Amino acid sequence: MTSDPRDTRTVFWDNGQVCMIDQRLIPFEFKINHYDDYAQVADAIRTMVVRGAPAIGAAAAYGIALAARISRATDVASLQADLREASDVLAKSRPTAVNLFWAINRMNARAQELIAGGADADSVRAGLLEEANKVADEDIEINQRMGAYGAALVPDGATIIHHCNTGALATVGWGTALGVIRSAHAAGKHIHVLVDETRPRLQGARLTSWELQNEGIPHTVIVDGASGHYLRRTKVDLCVVGADRIAANGDTANKIGTYNLAVVAKANNVPFYVVAPFSTIDLSIAHGDLIPIEEREMDEVLRVNGERIAPVDVQAGNPAFDVTPHEYITAIVTERGVIYPPFDVNLRKASE
Known part of the structure; x- marks a missing residue:
């Protein structure tokens, strides 16, 4: 592991432990947490030590590898039972990001494959750690491919609105929507990013601004409610966001406030791009109304920051995500290319 935050993976394995950047502390402190039990990994996902769909997926993959490592099973049947228990615990950590379930399913499928091939318990353990490392390595490669596809959509001199955090911190490394911005900047394009602060946890103001500052990318933090003003009164060239789950018809669940931004972008004829790996696309769900939304x-x-800002005994609603209907989305940038409407046809074509 490097001491440079820019080169540190968000989630990684070190000396038999799952390690994560504690994103709750940024930008004021850069700290790596170490976990030696899969239940701790599940709690880290739930409490948002790690967040962002691809990063959650990698954390879950390492959580399964950790469950295998700490299992006392000496035979594969007992090991499978322990993996089922760990999978259940990890799956309950957060309901919306499909990458969580994708990673758990991938890890269990790999265990089954190894067992079917005659592997003993220790060989399954080794194989699961190798698979988790593949999930992490592939994430960075995928993000860089998406970055290249997306950067081609960014004109030189562009002003870009970005919501939440979709950078290296939301993935294992590089980022999805913020990865597009990084790729455009690396290609020499002169860009300026308007960063939605992203209430209530301020992932834009805390995390995205921190990442952009580290990369030397010009940006301005704005309150979420100001995006309409900037779209109408200034020259905004495009909006880019990530995704936590994309339904078969292109409806996209993402951080709360994304739907608002998409509607206002369309009203002002500004392209609205979703950037997400194929692991975030859930073709088993027909439309966005079927996506579970975490409260x-x-x-x-x-x-x-621990200080109450509303009167005592006031109630609050806190959906973590909303669903943007597909008609507000200009295109979905994936590692397989840029997918345009009709999404119900073209997402399936791209998956084949």
């Missing part, structure tokens, strides 16, 4: 604790809305 988080009221205190995330009623308090900022």
Whole structure:
């Protein structure tokens, strides 16, 4: 592991432990947490030590590898039972990001494949760690491919609105929507990013701004409610966002406030791009109304940095995500290329 935050993977394996950048502390402190039990990994996902769909997927993959490592099973049947228990615990950590379930399923499928091939318990353990490392390595490669596809959509001199955090911190490395911005910057394009602060946890103001500052990319933090003003009164060239789950028809679940931004972008004829790996696309779900939306604790809305900002006994709604209907989305940038409407046809074509 490097001491440079820019080169540190968000999630990685070190000396038999799952390690994660504690994103709750950024930008004020850069700290690596170490976990030696899969239940701790699940709690880290739930409490948002790690967040962002691809990063959650990698954390879950390492959580399964860790479950195999700490299992006392000496035979594959007992090991499978322990893996089923770990899978259940990890799956309950957060409901919306499909990468979580994709990673758990991939790891269990690999275990089954190894067992079918005659592997003993220790060989399954080794194979699962290798698979988790592949999930992490592939994530960075995929993000860089998406970055290249997306950067081609960014004109030189562009002003870009970005919502939440979709950078290296939301993935294992490089980023999805923010990866597009990084790739455009690396290609020499002169860009400026308007960073939605992203209430209630301020992932834009805390995390995206921190990443952009580290990369030397010009940006301005704006309150979420100001995006309409900037879209109408200034020259905004495009909006880019990530995704936590994309339905078969292109409806996209992403951080709360994404739907608002998409509607106002369309009203002002500004392209709205979703950037996500194919592991985020859930073709088993027909449309976005079927995507489960996580409701988080009221205190995330009623308090900022532990200080209450609303009267005592006031109730708060805190959906972590909303669903943007596909008609507001210009295109979906994936590692397989840029996918345009009709999404119900072209997402399936790209998956074949």
